Amino acid sequence: MPENTDKKSLRRSKRMKNKQKIAYAVGNIGGLAIAQSSILLLYTHYFANLKIPITALGISLILVIYGIWDAVNEPLLGHLSDLTRSKLGRRKPFIIIGCIPLIIFSVLIYTVPPGLSPLWTWVYLLVILIAYESSVTAVVTSWYSLYAETSLNEKERVDTSKFMQIFGIVGLVIGLGGAPMISGAFGEKYLLGYGIMGGVLAIITVLSMLPTILKVKENPNYQIQKEEEKYPFFESVKTSFKNKSFVFFVIVQFLLQLAYAVVVSSLPLFFKGILLLGDLEYSLILLCAFLTVIPALFLWMKVAEKKGSKFALFASMICFGAVFPFVFFMNTVPVAIIILLLAGFGLSGLMMFPTVLLGDVIDEDQVKTKKRREGYYAGVSGVLVKLSSAISWGVIGIVVTIFNIPRDTLGITVLTGLPKLGLQVLVGVIPVIIMIIGLMCLWKYPLSGDRLKQVKIHVEEMNK
Template structure:
């Protein structure tokens, strides 16, 4: 595949990151603070949403794996789901009901329905776009390069989805923010669609039932170890993101602009290191590269035990960027190898179920992080809005920025060390998969016993 199409496919990362970060960061603020919908009602809707958000990933993955059309298994969901996704994203920010007109109940119903519809469409479109990655790029060299390009687009999407909305809705209003961001999302998804392709021989595979698919997925030892590592990595991300505003305000005494600069420095620094990690993965393998990234990121957190000012914070967060780049791009390489090995046992390409189950498991990272953060604040004596917090709170925040994520990274390191798809075994898997694909293209592959 040409580099142009590889880059085009990767552009979908900007759409995925921009739309979901904007939604996740601002939707509750918009409905509670701007539209004055009762926070309790929003909380109820978000609890149900959280449950649906977890379970719809494996469901969408299994449906995708079983889809058979003349356009392929994944591409139809992207091609025909993108426009409804854009419209739904816009509708999130343009509700027709207002509490001041006595329509609070209708606004709640609208909010409940629209967030579930948005998440369902987002899952089907983005999961299928993600599931194309292992199929389109079968060898490590291509996978490492494309994973680097994906994160090259994803990081600006993250920054724009978090930092840009206040400037847009502050000057143009919330509806125009929805329209502008929705159009950007659509443009990059359609660019990605142009760069996407499927192999028709995989549609001839006889799909597994949901029970068979779930059993085979959870029985995969390499996948279970990957889930442990990835859950810990995602937990580290959300813990640091959630703790940073408290740490910046109370430990360092920084304002909002300086806090944004802290977060921005991490992502900006990560961009140039994507190329380096691509080369490391191609040279030493994805498992070895991930082990190095985990160690580097853990070491980069240690300065947060001691820094006391903005200059130190920028230096520390800049150091985090090098390891962050590796963590962002390398996990997809490991799960792609898992999918390859699974095909040897089941005879079927099942990217949808694997990416769906991964999405299901990593949702728990937010719940675990929230529990640890809130209980640490409570136990340490945190009092909201005090200009200065007691020393016990400051110590707790330093530990949340260092010890807690470092423990999670250590668990991820051990799980990655035990991950079996590397070295000679991985070489053998790749060779057998190549032969299997040649047989599938020739139309002479029996279904393996299950």
Template sequence: MRKRFLNSPTAYALGMFAMMVPSQAFSSFSHYYYVEKLGLTIGLATLARTIYLIWDAVNQPMAGYWSDRTRTRYGRRRPWIFAAIPLFAATFIMVFAVPNGLEGTGLFAWFVVILILFEGAATILWVNYGALFPELFKGDRLRAKASAVTQGYQIVAILIGSAATPLIYKALGFGTMSVLYAVIFAVFMLLFVLNVQEKEEAASAPPLPLREAFRETLKNKELWFFYLACSFAQTVNGLVSSLIPFYAKYALRIEEAQVSLMMASVFVSVIPLVGVWYVIVRKLGGYRSWRLAFVVYAISVIPAWFAQGLAGGIAAGISIGFGLAGFLVTPTVLSSEIMDRDAQRTGRRREGMYTAVGGFLTRSSGLISALAFYIVGIIFHYESGDNPGPNPEETFRYLLTVVPLCLLAVSFVISLFLKRTAGPGDTAASPGGGGLDV
């Protein structure tokens, strides 16, 4: 039984579940907690995110490079994951366990330091976790299946990290909530890492030197176009997660206790819709499905502009869920193909470096999200929960509909620069599932 579970899509998906429970709580409520609850100004919050992104630009490629160079009897990726588990758990707790009395500059300094520490631990986990995917799963069919299973587990984690979080912090407080999620993360992350085994042949070739590794990675046009398109769409994911508490309060005018229902409308609907997108990928192939997902996602945010009250918010949430499901399922197959083509060209597996550079590009969406929040906030004079301005309702309707629509339009335009060709992952059973050409 354990042999069948070893390296299975379900075993791999446990890692996604483990990381996404605290990560979703962080992305959905850290901004809300510091700005709305603790009174940190939106300007300082944006500055903190900018500092975090500069740090991210440094640690992502280095984490990938050192992961690719690692050679142990336990593999290249697993030792890094083991080491990062306690660091990630501890820093996540520190995000929400803010010492009493901090405000102004002191609160800002705490937020910056914790962002840097939390991001460092998260980078090690995500880079090494993502690098395992193309090694463990070969071919479009298996990768589409593994992606669908993984995203199903991710959505369950997102549901816990978003919809359940308001209930938990209201009953127990933010600090206790962070401890609970840290324990959940550690248990499931250990279950994941103990049930995956790296393949020896993947690490047989010596790694490229640092300069050459960067040069080979950065000159890959497929990588840049793919991840740039994903970066703008990922910004929408972050906006949806982080803005729902604000949108529910100011636009829908529902009570804080009902925010969980609004969150659930988005993420519960995604679970069955992931299966729908798996079928779409099988029918259209990875490239066309990926491009279609941007269009569907853009259309799906429009109902949120017109929604009124809890019922309207739930209907809008279900619509957003369909678009979100498409973007969760479709990118993984294409990113794995890019890594396969690189391995064919260089003779080396460099999943760590590719995952790191791609992770930086997509996670730079955090800055785009923060800048969008800041600019729209200035336009409508929203500063913080203490000073929401004269029209906070319109502020958050724009942020949840108009801004995502524009960002997804940019993603779609960038996706047009990628052309479908036959690739190493093609199979007769996967029409349209070829590689990419620029």
């Protein structure tokens, strides 16, 4: 490619029109809807609804193994897409290939055939969950990798992130409210209701990716141009973990996602065991959180403009974590609604700022390595989200076992004594401890202020 054409292309790449930002951001509807619904529903569906012939700890172990596969799968696919050369770009081929398998396996993870022995139930779940996660990675992680390529400018990225979070709220509403509403509409016909729900969520995800496929153009200058420019996967891992900003970011993101996943995964058990609510009923309560998420989004943007994204994330983590000790008083539906309204205020900031910080880390990495590795970093970020979900399921299995929470009477009689305390600890104590540790790590995150300004200057110069 001639040099003058190359420079013109790069200059164009630095600014996206709002319609392109919106086309890209629409993908967050499907990405969050399908991810949040599985975090919310999988454990409770296997444990309390289907009552599969596996113990609480056994279910947790399956989901932890699934998370370990994710830990290998996400960064490998991200690295592979970084090295891909095609007319469609680096990311779009993976998005397109993954769409049909995603629809199929999104149905199968919720429709465990009845009558299987414990061994064959294990085999079925492991195979289907691994296939499902591989298709999610191909579609959602590849889409997410495009974020850091949308612009090299901090304000532009925050602007793109704003659109992402607006559509992300729609995705969260669908995943946390709409999904149990669909499954709950079929009563106790769990296989039918959850199977339809899984298919609907997958179709929504595929449709939300179409604007990116059709309207967003990848920058060809970010593709590896020569075979000798390719770099080994383990070299990428070694280099990235020498980056102090990256290390603190991944620790913070992991702890943040773990606290969130423990809360979300535990809430269906809490609603069933203490408030005796079915899927349809508690889906309406979960939707209340989003009455504060949307207005708070614009408030957090103002905070970030004045104090920076690191400060805004720190404050939103405090707001989110401070709410959940009040679940010890959540014995009625009105109290549950108030708590979720307050939680939505902090949740809004948690949705926005990790994405912005990751973009900053990728920029600093380019300054140090002279390479753009969005796919690898998006893969690592995806690992943390999915691995935190798997660990949260492990935590649930341990607490359910220690506190002797029954599956046969869950949702039929109100839990008291030790089982009730176990659910309160799950939602109101464990996430708060995790969040406090995350705040301590975020305090040490170095990429802010003057250091961040210098990184932005260098990145702009490198891509002129």
